Amino acid sequence: MAMAIPTGDPRTEERALVDGLKRGDDRAYEDLVRGYGGAMLAVARRFLRDEDEARDAVQDAMTAAFKAMRFFREDARLSTWLHRITVNACLMKLRTARRHPTAPIDELLPRFDETGHRLELETERATLVEDAVDAPVVRARVRECIAKLPDPYRAVLLCRDIEELDTVETSRLLGISPENVKTRLHRARQALRALIERECAELVA
Numbered sequence: 001m002a003m004a005i006p007t008g009d010p011r012t013e014e015r016a017l018v019d020g021l022k023r024g025d026d027r028a029y030e031d032l033v034r035g036y037g038g039a040m041l042a043v044a045r046r047f048l049r050d051e052d053e054a055r056d057a058v059q060d061a062m063t064a065a066f067k068a069m070r071f072f073r074e075d076a077r078l079s080t081w082l083h084r085i086t087v088n089a090c091l092m093k094l095r096t097a098r099r100h101p102t103a104p105i106d107e108l109l110p111r112f113d114e115t116g117h118r119l120e121l122e123t124e125r126a127t128l129v130e131d132a133v134d135a136p137v138v139r140a141r142v143r144e145c146i147a148k149l150p151d152p153y154r155a156v157l158l159c160r161d162i163e164e165l166d167t168v169e170t171s172r173l174l175g176i177s178p179e180n181v182k183t184r185l186h187r188a189r190q191a192l193r194a195l196i197e198r199e200c201a202e203l204v205a
Contacts, residue, residue, distance in 0.1 A: 014078050021069040029066055036079065037062070040086045046158060047090035049147070054090075061089040087163055091173045094155050145195040153188035160185050 017035070020028025040061055044054035065085050072081060146154060159170040160181070171178045 015074070018069070018072060018074070018078060021066060022072075029062070032065070033062060036082050039079070040082060043083060043086045044090050046143075046147070046162070047087070047155060048093060049151075053093055057089040057093050058086060060092075061086040064089065087159075088173065091155065091159070094151060095175050141199055142196060145192055145199055148195060149188060149191060153184055153191060156181055156184040157188040157192065161189075 017028055017031055021032060037058060040058045041054060044057045044061075045051070048054045048057060061082065065082055068085075072078070146157065149157065155174060156170060159165045159173065160167070165173070167178050167181050171181050174181070176184075
């Protein structure tokens with residue numbers, strides 16, 4: 001039988017769940033999985049392409065959260081805390097797992113002539129895509145474009161632009177230098193822009 005949690009006020013329900021987790025109640029762990037597992041899996045899928053890896057990361061995050069619950073601050077939101085633990089679990093997998101060779105993104109980066117002038121100028125269509133980014137269809141297509149980036153670039157982009165981590169924290173979590181973070185982020189943004197122009201152009205035609 002699942003742990004009985006008061007209904008009505010979400011914060012009251014959350015506190016009851018946290019209390020159960022801090023007591024080490026296995027039924028509270030089951031409620032944690034049911035209540036937050038779906039959102040955590042959605043986060044993991046953004047970082048990890050393989051479904052089994054994403055599910056493993058969520059399991060790792062759940063276990064880590066259960067063990068570290070005594071450190072949870074009562075004034076924090078459980079969902080926010082779990083979100084960060086899930087991101088950390090995904091980044092740990094990206095750091096430690098043997099990855100496939102990184103796909104090149106050179107074709108998506110700007111090209112310049114011998115004088116240093118860009119060969120392909122920004123188009124009005126690119127601006128239209130940016131202006132339309134609030135449209136649900138475009139947002140979904142942008143997420144698809146992010147998913148197409150090679151792992152090292154996607155991870156940096158997600159950390160800096162989606163999770164809003166700073167350069168130092170991103171460097172620490174990914175195990176690369178701050179300079180490398182900045183370089184990868186710059187290239188990732190350029191590649192993403194090219195993918196968006198390519199994939200979303202027909203939506204604003």
